Each structure stands twice: as C-alpha cells, then as structure tokens.
Amino acid sequence: MPTYFYNTLTRRKELFEPINAPTVRLYTCGPTVYNYAHIGNFRAYIFEDLLRRYLQFKGYRVIQVMNITDVDDKIIRTANQRGVGIDEFTAPYRQAFFEDLDALGIERAEYYPRATEHIAEMVGLIQILLEKKFAYRTDDGSIYFKVAAFPAYGQLTRLNIAEMRQGERVANDEYEKEELHDFALWKSWKAEDGPVFWETSIGRGRPGWHIECSAMSTKYLGNHFDIHTGGVDNIFPHHENEIAQSEAATGEKFVNYWLHCEHLLVNGEKMSKSLGNFIYPRQLIEQGYQPAAIRYALLTTHYRQKLNFTLEKLDASAKAVMRLRDFFNSVVGESESNENRLTEVVKSAAQAFEAALDDDLNISEALAAVFTCMHEINNFRKENGFTNTEAKAIRALWERFDSILNILKVPAPRLTPEEQALIELRSAARKAKNWVEADRIRQILTERGIILEDTPQGTIWKKR
RNA sequence: GGCGACGUACCCAAGUGGCUAAGGGAGCGGUCUGCAAAAUCGCUAUGCACCGGUUCAAAUCCGGUCGUCGCCUCCA
Incomplete structure (x- = not known):
C-alpha cells in the first residue's frame, strides 16, 4: 500500500x-x-x-x-x-x-x-x-x-x-x-x-x-x-x-x-518561562505515571494537530494502555487445534491499521482499528475461546501493532518484601474469610499505588 | 499589518461530498466478584461554532460572522 x-x-x-x-x-x-x-x-x-x-x-x-x-x-x-x-x-x-x-x-x-x-x-x-x-x-x-x-x-x-x-x-x-x-x-x-x-x-x-x-x-x-x-x-x-x-x-x-x-499546549496554554508551566517527562515519572502512558498521550493525537496536554488526558491514556496490555496478556490458547476462525478479523484489522498510517500517519484511525479488533475478538472469545493457533495469531497481531505503539512491554515493577508480605497476609485472611482484615490490607496497598485484582488463579497486583 | 491552523458528545479525538458521524476516557445499566478491582457486554451527538449559498446530496465545498491559537530571526 x-x-x-x-x-x-x-x-x-x-x-x-x-x-x-x-x-x-x-x-x-x-x-x-x-x-x-x-x-x-x-x-x-x-x-x-x-x-x-x-x-x-x-x-x-x-x-x-x-x-x-x-x-x-x-x-x-x-x-x-x-x-x-x-x-x-x-x-x-x-x-x-x-x-x-x-x-x-x-x-x-x-x-x-x-x-x-x-x-x-x-x-x-x-x-x-x-x-x-x-x-x-x-x-x-x-x-x-x-x-x-x-x-x-x-x-x-x-x-x-x-x-x-x-x-x-x-x-x-x-x-x-x-x-x-x-x-x-x-x-x-x-x-x-x-x-x-x-x-x-x-x-x-x-x-x-x-x-x-x-x-x-x-x-x-x-x-x-x-x-x-x-x-x-x-x-x-x-x-x-x-x-x-x-x-x-x-x-x-x-x-x-x-x-x-504541531505544538503541545499545557492546559490550553503554550509552555513558557513567564507562565512557569514547563513539564518534564522525568517529573511525571517521579510522580508515578507510567512512561508508557506518557508516550501514549503524546503519540495518539495526530502530529499536525495541536495537542493539549492535561493530567486528565494522561489518566485516560494510562487506562487505554492498561487495557491493550491486559488484553494481550490474557490471550491464551485453550485447545491444541490448528483451526483459525479469526483469519478474517486479524487480516482486516491489520489492513485497516496500515491504511490509516499510510494516510499521513493517522494514528487516531489506526488506534480505532486496534480497539475495534479487540472488541470483535472479545465477542468471539465469549462464545468460543481460542485455539492455540488463534491465540498465536492474535498475539502476533498485537506485537505487530506494538512495533509502532511500543506500549506493551514495560519493565516489570518490583514490590518491596514488606509489600509482598502484605499481599500474602491478605491472601491468608481471604482464605479464612476474614474480609475486614483483607479489605484493610488492600486499602494500605492502594494508598501505595498498588492495585490488587483477585482472579480465579489467585491475586495479581499492578502498580498504578 | 502579512501568513497560517483550528472550533465534532461531559472530556479527548478521527472523519473533508453520499450507508445507522470511528475510537478512547468518563458516566449509567448488566455479567463476573465475599465486596471490590480488572475484564467484558449494552446504552449515551436526528447532529458537527453561527448565518447564508452551491448541490439530487455538506460536518465535509464557497462566502460571511463569532471564538481560540500559532508564526513573522535563533522556542520542538
């Protein structure tokens, strides 16, 4: 193309x-x-x-x-x-x-x-x-x-x-x-x-x-x-x-x-010395924002459009990044079959993505193709689950998208031994159906920016 | 004064002549869950700053009005 x-x-x-x-x-x-x-x-x-x-x-x-x-x-x-x-x-x-x-x-x-x-x-x-x-x-x-x-x-x-x-x-x-x-x-x-x-x-x-x-x-x-x-x-x-x-x-x-x-504005204004409204990436990272969210926020407005940078936008970006990442990580094959019922979905998504970027790097339209595809695959999964072949194809597609977006792979954050211990304590409390104690510990971790998700496979954690 | 960009839902943001105006966030409702969170499903613009015009047909073209912003010597 x-x-x-x-x-x-x-x-x-x-x-x-x-x-x-x-x-x-x-x-x-x-x-x-x-x-x-x-x-x-x-x-x-x-x-x-x-x-x-x-x-x-x-x-x-x-x-x-x-x-x-x-x-x-x-x-x-x-x-x-x-x-x-x-x-x-x-x-x-x-x-x-x-x-x-x-x-x-x-x-x-x-x-x-x-x-x-x-x-x-x-x-x-x-x-x-x-x-x-x-x-x-x-x-x-x-x-x-x-x-x-x-x-x-x-x-x-x-x-x-x-x-x-x-x-x-x-x-x-x-x-x-x-x-x-x-x-x-x-x-x-x-x-x-x-x-x-x-x-x-x-x-x-x-x-x-x-x-x-x-x-x-x-x-x-x-x-x-x-x-x-x-x-x-x-x-x-x-x-x-x-x-x-x-x-x-x-x-x-x-x-x-x-x-x-085009230029970037901060809260609708140009960054300038007189306004003192310069923002540096390292500053945002120190405040706990994911670098991938910053990247996403700066990447996803078309480059010839003014971009108004706000913390709301950064939060929205963090959510979108998390969704794309969680989806990627959640795609697992459930049967040995070589069947691939998603050939068309994958192909058309890849084409739409490329066609959008071919048009003067229209990243918004490219992302729409990514999310639409995710939506279609989720609906499919609800009915059918994935074969190994299908899971492999979807993951390959996401990797292909990510060769442009580069938000999927981030260095894994670490927990302190104390935080690790708190999570184990909470798991024990949950097992004992001591919900009050479990919720108390979850609250402590939330305040430290650690989000817990209880899944059938056990508790997983994420950093904000 | 000269040159130029933009104004689409609560917020962000595609679409520049023709199917029901993408997508994300937020909100609301369902599924799931000890409760959450996450995920997921569904819903949310009879209308695209305003006024006129061209056209069988306009967010999209033309004219005007209003508003926001940028550049015009060293700022990406």
Missing part, C-alpha cells in the same frame, strides 16, 4: 518515494542541551519515532540523524556565569536526554552528532558559501548569509520577505549585517564569550545556529536526502535558512519531504 505524507514544502499530501529505496534518509532536529527536554520537545521526538517505526514497518531501512546542539548563546552565557566549560555544563543534560528517550520507548537514531564536534565541517561549508558569494564578512569578522543572493529564499515558509513588517526587528542586533534577513553563519569572538571559541581558517569565533544542521545532515546523509522534520516553529527561520545554505553550497536539491509537528 502506498504511503502519503503532508509535505510543508508543497502544502499537500504527497506519495512517499525514497531516493534510494529501500533506504530512507531522515534528519530530525534535536535538542539544545541547556536544560532538560520538556514534554513539548518529546512530542516532536515521539512523532519522529512514529515516523521512523512506521517506515521500518513498511520495510524501509531508516538512517536517522538527530543533532545535539551543544553550543549556542544561552549555553555560553550560562556556562560562563557558572564558570564551567560548555562541555561540562551540557554533559548532564545530554545524559538526561538519552535517559528520557529510553524511558519513553523512543528508538535510537543511527547518529547523534554534536555541534561542537563538527566545527570543521561547518567551516568548510561556510568557506564554500564565501567563495560562491553567498556569504560575506562584516567588519568585526562575523560571516552572514546573503539572502538576496538566493532567489528561492522563502519557498518553505511562503513568507514574503519584502512585505514582512520591519518595525518588529530585534533591537539587540549586535552584529552588523547588510540586510535584515541575512543570518549569521559564523559569529566572531567577543569578550563576553570568554573561553568559548574556535580558532579556524575563517577566524576566531563560533558557528551560527543554522549551519550545524546543514553541515551534519550533509555529512551523514548526503547533499540530497529524503525527509527532514522538526517542530512547526522551526519552519521559519531555521529550516528556511538550512535550505538556503545547503542548496547554495551544493547546487543540489536539499530535502524532498519536510514534515513538521
């Missing part, structure tokens, strides 16, 4: 065709490591994880690059204030980033290049742009990209640069440039940068922000690759500038498909 993605470049859904099938080359804008990444950031990374997993589901071999921006104004300023080097300053955040990726079940990319380790590549690119007259040097030694020299500028954004309001230009225009929309490729060293600079053939200084993505994407994926993603706020100026730099330097088309993820 053919796959369609909405391409920001054309503002249309387009048939996806890789340059060199079955390989797909994917560049995903990554974090600036001056703090922990918040759930808004992770919404984007989970969208990219969905994209990556789905491409693999379709049989493609994905080569993904995610940059780590470990030098920028904010990092330099803060590191200097604290009197530490930028490498030392960013180290804990780099580490935390990978921990969070793992916690949320995000599959690792093939490359996580750091900006500070690719200065040479950036300098090389800037030199080409200087030679080709797409860049110029100002009196202080900084280097800017000359937007006027690249007529295609504005193709992604569809902003008419000439008509954009001039009055709003940023006051702290510390560097001298010829025209408003020219942007920095290289920032020459200034006193407040302190020890942060590189001594290079184009002078002493540091790279501008946009150039790292051009340099690193090209290095790992080639001049022309398949997909580039990021948040909608990256469209302008970041991605527009990347196109300009890359295409000016190489003379080739840069990227075929641009996919952008």
